[in-house]
Amino acid sequence: MKIKKGWAVVAAAALFALGACSGGSFGNKPAEATNDGIMTIALNTNPGVGESNQFVKNWNFWAVGGKGVAPGMTLLYETLLGLDKAQPGKLTPALAESYEMKDGGKQLVYHLRKGVKWSDGVEFTSKDVKWTYDRAIGDACTDREKGEDGEWDYKCWVASKVQTPDPYTAVIQFNEPDRQQVLNFAAWYPIFPEHIWSKKNVDKDQNLEPVxxxxxxxxxxxxxxxxxxLRDDYWGGPSQGVKEVHIIPGASVGARQAQLSRGEIDWTVGSAAGVLTDFVQPDPQNNHYRFYPNGGGYGVIFNHTVAPFDNLEVRKAMRSAIDPTKARDAAAVGYTIPTPAGLDPTMYAPMLTPETSQPQQQDVEAAKASLAASGFTVNPAGNLEKDGKEFPITLYINVSNDQDMQAGPIFVSQWKEVLGLSVKIQTPAETVFNKAASKGEYPLFFGTVAGGTSMYFAYQGYSVQxxxxxxxxxxxVNYGRWKNAQVSDAAYGLQDVDPGDFEGTKPLAGVIAEQAQAEAPFIATEGTGYQVMWSSRKWDGMPEIGQPYVPSLDNYQDPIQTILAMTPSTPKNP
Incomplete structure (x- = not known):
């Protein structure tokens, strides 16, 4: 069955999963910690659009003119379900108390929560779900046609508009089994009030008074x-102390670390190399950092359409030569080492075998054996050579990604030490790098290799479609244009399995993991996730790793659960 391109969940911007800026020192005296009920968060201004020191005044989710939206949308709007950040594929109740799949996976039924009010006092009902999802889904039809590949037209994948048999039930009818789409709705589509938006020009209105x-x-x-x-009539219950959230533009990571140390802000995302030694260790009572894994992977991507990376043994040789722990230890930001398939070995353990759940490791002898089997030799210049033709190798790195800029030379050194290869480095600007990598213009480059949060999100991008x-x-995520029929079929097959069914997912996950291990489509060197720095001078209660939510304002439901659970901190020494 066809996976819908319109629902691809990992955009090209995901190339920079763990970007960070340089650190700094923090010698100024901390501000006196007084709790006025205000939590201050420093964030990037307009992610994906262009950074500045000012926020854009726009709360239109559908975005006006490509100028981005104001941060904090996830404090105002909610999804029907949340994504459990500790168990890939699991869903948590939100505006919907539960859901069920019927008709062999073709029908998705939401059972909505009663007693929820919009911030203007109007009751939340299924008509709000219908307005939101009808706009998101687009056209509905049953008279689909098959394309040349024999697959149904992905543009027509729902049989009807959202049905609302009563105020607390919403039904989506698919044209084919589609059990995983509930994840996409949970991740990306908050619900908007029909009584407001049905009267707005959705393409132009900035939504200056969001409800x-x-x-x-x-x-x-x-x-x-x-x-x-804070509202005083929120359906989810009261806050444990936070009354207001103030969001300010974030400067460099070093500047934000200084602000945290002085008590000027309470929380920010991102980090820099040495965050534990330079920021946390000088004041571990008050300064904190945590890496929350999301299950996905990041690393070096081979472009399978160009030589020498269309050669399996070359890819295996270069992968086996890398010891990812060297870059991890140098970065010192706490990320995990993923499996060769780019999956977090702990989070995905229930879906993998012992053989496919091991982290990526260096194997010097295997690297040399693969190079010998490739038919290529290394000439005196350190370049690969075959049949009289030379293949110089260049690794492309986004110059704005400090972690990649640090890891690149480490990997280049290992390729030289183990294989004798002389790999050059080029560092294009972020905008140039983003576009060129997405279009497949680089032969070797850093990027996301597997999405996070579920096996479906991790690998749907590797389907043929x-x-x-x-x-x-x-x-x-398939910037390297890896084509593997078994992986593509397994990605299709996931749509017939409920997201939280680990046993049902296991056979398909096994196929994907085994093929990635065998074909070396990339070198998975670091786990992806959320890097969070915070000060406990004013607030306590940041979630621990393993809880179903993480402190990220990019995700729906997560920041609400995080902030409402925070409590005024107990006095600490400055």
Whole structure:
């Protein structure tokens, strides 16, 4: 069955899963910790659009003119279900208390929570779900046609618009079994009030007075600070102390670490190499950092359409030569080492075999044996050579990604030491790198190799339908254009399995993991996740690793659960 391109969940911007800036020192005296109920968070201004020191005044989820939206949307709006960040594929209740799949996986039924009010006092019902999802899904039809590949037209994948048999039930009818789409709805599509948006010009309105079901409403907007205040009638219950959330533009990582150390902000995302030694260790009572894995993987991607990386043994040789722990230890930001398939070995353990759940490791002898079997030799210049033709290798790194800039020379050194290869490095600007990597213009480069949060998100991008030709921008993680029929079939097969069914997922996950291990489509060197720095001078209660939510304002439901659970901190020494 066909996986819908319109629902690809890993965009080209995911190439920079763990970007960070340089650190700094923090010698200024901390501010006196007084708890006024305000939590201050420093964030990037307009991610994916262009950074500045000011926020854009726009709460239109559908975005106006490509200028981005104000941060904090996830405090105002909620999804029907949340994604469990500790158990890939598991879902948690939110605006819907539960869901069920019927008709052999063709029908998705949501049972909505009663008693939920929009921030203007109007009741939340299934008509709001219908308005939101009808716009998101697009056209519905039953008279589909098969394409030349024998697959149904992905543009027509729902049989009807959302049905609302009563105010607390919403039904989506698919044209084929599609059990995984509930994950996409949970991840990307918050619900909007029909009584507001049905009267708006969705393409132009900036939604300056947003009405949501979340616990916060907009109190004040200035380009340099956005203030959100707590509602007193939120369906999810009261806050444990936070009354307002203030969001300010984040400067460099080093500057934010200094702000945290002085008590000027409470929480920020990102980190820099040495965050544990330079930021946490000088004041471990107050300064904290945590890496929350999301299950996905990042590393070096081979372009399978160009020599020498169309040669399996070359890819295996270069993968086996790498010891990813060297880059991990140098970065010192706490990320995990993924499996050769780019999956977190702990989070995905229930779906993998003991053989496929081991982290990526260096194997010097295997590297040398693979190079010998490749038919290539290494000439005196350190370049691969075959049949009289020379193949110099260049590793492309986004110059704005400090972690990659640090890891690149480490890997280059290992390729030289183990295989005798002389790999050069080029560091294009971020915008140039992003586009070129997505279009398949680089032969060897850093990027995301497997999405996070579920096996479906990790590998749907490797389906045949989500793999685009060189020159076209890829909508998925498959920037290296790896084509594997077994992986593609397994990705299709996931749509017939409930996301939280680990036993049902295991055979398909096994196929994917075994093929990735055998074919070396990339070198998975680091686990992806959320890097969070915070100060406990004012607030305690950041979630531990293993809880179902993480402190990220990029995700729906997560920041609400995080912030409402935070409590005023006990006095600490500065």
């Amino acid at each position: 949501g079901t979340g616990p916060f409403r907009v109190k004040d907007f200035k380009p340099e600070i956005i203030k959100y205040e 989500n793999t685009v030709a060189i020159g076209a921008e890829s909508p998925s």
